[in-house]
Amino acid sequence: MSMYDRDWYREERKAARPGVQHETKERKRSISAMTLFSVLIMILSASVTIALLK
Known part of the structure; x- marks a missing residue:
């Protein structure tokens, strides 16, 4: 899902139900x-894995 699709979906939801902007x-x-x-x-699991591999 691209950023554009997400923005469009959010705008659609906002238009469908007014007053949920805060939510x-x-x-x-x-x-x-x-x-x-x-x-x-x-990041933590990656560093632990690297430490174990050494």
């Missing part, structure tokens, strides 16, 4: 937090 903003923040968390876990 989508909150969800976006939690999604970004989850993404950061998963990236941290990936």
Whole structure:
């Protein structure tokens, strides 16, 4: 799913249900937090794997 498709989908959802702009903003923040968390876990597991291979 490209960035354009996601933006279009979000705009469609916003148009379908007015008054949920704040809710989508909150969800976006939690999604970004989850993404950061998963990236941290990936980096940690990669470094552990490298340490074990040495």
